[in-house]
Amino acid sequence: MPHYKLYYPDLNARGEPCRMMFALAGVEFEDFRMKVPTSTKDRNDASYLAEPKLEVDGIVMNRNVAILRKFAKEHKAPYLTFPVLEVDGVKIGQTLAIVRYLANEFGFAGPDNLTCAVADALCDQMADYVLANLGWHVVNKGFVDGGDVAELYEQYFVPARGRHLPFFEEALSKSSTGWFANTPDVTHADVFIAASIEWLQKLNPKCDSFFDGFPLLAAHHKKFFAHPKLQKHLAQRPEVDY
Ligand SMILES: N[C@@H](CCC(=O)N[C@@H](CS)C(=O)NCC(=O)O)C(=O)O
Structure with a gap:
């Protein structure tokens, strides 16, 4: 069995269908959850406010996106987005590519x-x-x-x-x-x-x-x-x- 590592923020959103595929198959995986501030309280925190804001395609995004981009670079996300599934060292981006891969692997x-x-x-x-x-x-x-x-x-x-x-x-x-x-x-x-x-x-x-x-x-x-x-x-x- 390969070693599976799923990279996603500590949220359900696009990560959850991937996690559910593992659960339904009864297959172990490393659930690597990155902390991203979601509450107003977290977003008033000094360390959060110290992060630079990010401009994407001319739109000023909040700092969460900048934090995600930092994670994406650090973990070499193929398309600078999450989820990413790493299978024995090979990183796969795009939720649906991951979901389809797991469906084929696990017989779904x-x-x-x-x-x-x-x-x-x-x-x-x-x-x-x-x-x-x-x-x-x-x-x-x-x-x-x-x-x-x-x-x-x-x-x-x-x-x-x-x-x-x-x-x-x-x-x-x-x-x-x-x-x-x-x-x-x-x-x-x-x-x-x-x-x-x-x-x-x-x-x-x-x-x-x-x-x-x-x-x-x-x-x-x-x-x-x-x-x-x-x-x-x-x-x-x-x-x-x-
Ligand atoms: N089509 C992509 C979209 C991925 C995506 O936008 N993921 C968000 C998190 S749910 C992200 O990483 N955003 C960071 C950014 O856009 O810089 C997929 O389904 O994987």
């Missing part, structure tokens, strides 16, 4: 290439959905100053939910097993979609109504988080901001 990629392609497409669609929220997310979580969070919520979060959730509901309506690719047990699509929705829900103050109008997706979420092989991980994972 479906019984054939066609099923795998269906699962892959759903993952990519979910990644598009996550990105569609970015304009709201970066201001909501204080990565970028300025902008009215409530207005941005209406501008980004609301239409993105309306555009993307029907695709996932439709996919589930065609499944006889309740899993996205109609497989007897989870594929990487189930993992990536459920973990991403959990992340979006945590970011969203109105999360109680997140599943309104999408009963199959709500049922999938419940079924996924009740998966017997996930229970130990869920009980032991640290409480994080999102």
Whole structure:
């Protein structure tokens, strides 16, 4: 068995689908969590304020991004972003590349290439959905100053939910097993979609109504988080901001 080391901030977000793949497979890995200040209290700390701010593509980002970039250089992240999975010294960047690699390694990629392609497409669609929220997310979580969070919520979060959730509901309506690719047990699509929705829900103050109008997706979420092989991980994972 190779030595697996996952580099990610001490958050769920994009790291959690990777961690869940290990949990579902019952495979050990090194969970390397980098401390990034998320609370207002941490962000008023003198050591945090001493960090320089960072300009990315003409936008002044808060210091968290500068801290992440420092980690990225220090740990030689291939694309200067996280998550990164190191497998016996080889570093893989990009969440979905990691998730797909682990799905193939651990037997969660479906019984054939066609099923795998269906699962892959759903993952990519979910990644598009996550990105569609970015304009709201970066201001909501204080990565970028300025902008009215409530207005941005209406501008980004609301239409993105309306555009993307029907695709996932439709996919589930065609499944006889309740899993996205109609497989007897989870594929990487189930993992990536459920973990991403959990992340979006945590970011969203109105999360109680997140599943309104999408009963199959709500049922999938419940079924996924009740998966017997996930229970130990869920009980032991640290409480994080999102
Ligand atoms: N498409 C990439 C996006 C990765 C990404 O933006 N990760 C964030 C943390 S969730 C990051 O490292 N940001 C630091 C930066 O952009 O400098 C993936 O899915 O891995």
